[in-house]
Amino acid sequence: MAPIPIARLACFERPFTYTGVDYFGPILVNVGRHKEKRWGVLFTCLTLRAVHLEVAYKLDVSSCIMCLKNFMALRGTPREIFSDNGTNFKATEKLVKEELVKIDFDQIAVHYEAIKWRFNPPAAPHMGGAWERLLRTVKSFLKTICPSSNFNDETFRSALMEAEFIINSRPLTFVSLDTSDDEALTPNHLLLGSKAGYKPVSGNVADLRLRWHQTQSFADRFWKRWVKQYTPTLTRRSKWFTKRPPVGIGDIVIVVGDNLPRNL
Incomplete structure (x- = not known):
């Protein structure tokens, strides 16, 4: 591949x-x-x-x-x-x-x-x-x-x-059944900030002053999870695990013509 x-x-x-x-x-x-x-x-x-x-x-x-x-x-x-x-x-x-x-x-x-x-x-x-x-x-x-x-x-x-x-909103990574785990990554996490686009507002005034730190680190956390959890699914080779000999004389093959109608 x-x-x-x-x-x-x-x-x-x-x-x-x-x-x-x-x-x-x-x-x-x-x-x-x-x-x-x-x-x-x-x-x-x-x-x-x-x-x-x-x-x-x-x-x-x-x-x-x-x-x-x-x-x-x-x-x-x-x-x-x-x-x-x-x-x-x-x-x-x-x-x-x-x-x-x-x-x-x-x-x-x-x-x-x-x-x-x-x-x-x-x-x-x-x-x-x-x-x-x-x-x-x-x-x-x-x-x-x-x-x-x-x-x-x-x-x-x-x-x-x-x-x-x-x-x-579709998940890109494995969906865990354990509620303590982080929810699966979706494209909306980076586009909207969460899967459904809902971003709760904290009532802590001191925390609001540091929200810009959280905003800056959110994208970094997303991409780190993306690299660790999503990229291995892309690089996985799903076909051709076993070695097969090349086609030789006497093998039965199917010849497909480019100009033939469909299903022929």
């Missing part, structure tokens, strides 16, 4: 420093008496495994840039973006390089210049497994929230925000 990419092991970095992005849909929403297509845009932190969801009204470059701007306004500017070879992604990356966005967004263009866009090899969807699996999770939540998919623009965006919160 190949070694884990650097983007998956970038501890002590700001969330969404290394980001994977992909579209899913279309999903029909009610607009007046007719239906229109909407697409979901998933941004995932490759290190923290957190997600951020946006709504795209079209598949063109303008909509892609606006979704990227909305993401950057809330989560900051990523250092590297990973995606497939979609035409909207290729065109957006080209506009970023040519700095055409400076025509309307002079100050924002400075942030775009620092982004390095990496594309997966063509016809290799398995290279984007980090976000393809999360896309399936988002679709499952949307189907659970509204099985009939009878959304309008407002309810569709609300459903995406609900799915985002639930996914970011």
Whole structure:
């Protein structure tokens, strides 16, 4: 098995420093008496495994840039973006390089210049497994929230925000049955401060004066637990433990043709 990419092991970095992005849909929403297509845009932190969801009204470059701007306004500017070879992604990356966005967004263009866009090899969807699996999770939540998919623009965006919160509350590490142990790490621990985002306020005045010490050390404690408890699950080799001889003359094999239909 190949070694884990650097983007998956970038501890002590700001969330969404290394980001994977992909579209899913279309999903029909009610607009007046007719239906229109909407697409979901998933941004995932490759290190923290957190997600951020946006709504795209079209598949063109303008909509892609606006979704990227909305993401950057809330989560900051990523250092590297990973995606497939979609035409909207290729065109957006080209506009970023040519700095055409400076025509309307002079100050924002400075942030775009620092982004390095990496594309997966063509016809290799398995290279984007980090976000393809999360896309399936988002679709499952949307189907659970509204099985009939009878959304309008407002309810569709609300459903995406609900799915985002639930996914970011999922445990990354082992869930202990002992109540004395620390609760399992979740992406929300670094994004919101706790699994559910609730941060109790201490009634001790002396303690409040030292809260900034606790705030500074919280991220360090999170990343130390992340390194000790989460990274071993990434480096584990789940396949190919035993040595197997190479294919030889007389072995029975299955030949798969690239141009054959599915299931043949």
